Amino acid sequence: MAKGKVGKTVGSLGDYLKEQRQASRLSLRQLAEQAGVSNPYLSQIERGLRKPSAEVLQQIAKALRISAEQLYIRAGIVSPEEVPGAPERSVELAILNDPHLNERQKQSLLDVYASFLALNTTTEKE
Structure with a gap:
């Protein structure tokens, strides 16, 4: 092919x-x-x-x-x-490279992770 x-x-x-x-x-x-x-x-x-x-x-x-x-x-x-960034980049990359997850699951995990980070950032500023 x-x-x-x-x-x-x-x-x-x-x-x-x-x-x-x-x-x-x-x-x-x-x-x-x-x-x-x-x-x-x-x-x-x-x-x-x-x-x-x-x-x-x-x-x-x-x-x-x-x-x-x-x-x-x-x-x-x-x-x-080569991707610069904080340690959270390695979490995102680990999710993306996990062969046991399908693409929808990966995106869901990334969305949840991003929401936790955003929540923690908001909480730290208060």
Whole structure:
């Protein structure tokens, strides 16, 4: 299959993007329009046939309302070690890289974790 030609990282990126698109209840056409890319190009990304640029990933992340960093890591543009930030970044990366969780579970955990951090920040300021 042609998917193997671009690489495993891109294939997992495509699977991840498709799951995020479906979770957002967007059609391929809707996401392509919001991200400013063509339907065929987005379809090829989802099937692992194309490796998108960082700029395209940023546009897709914005349309899906997810972190561009997540997409950069999944695409192999940056490694998890290169992502600057506080220790909470390692928690987020551990969740993202856990093979025992599906994408919806990962996003749920990330959302809960972010809400706890926000709550603690608010509480500390008082």
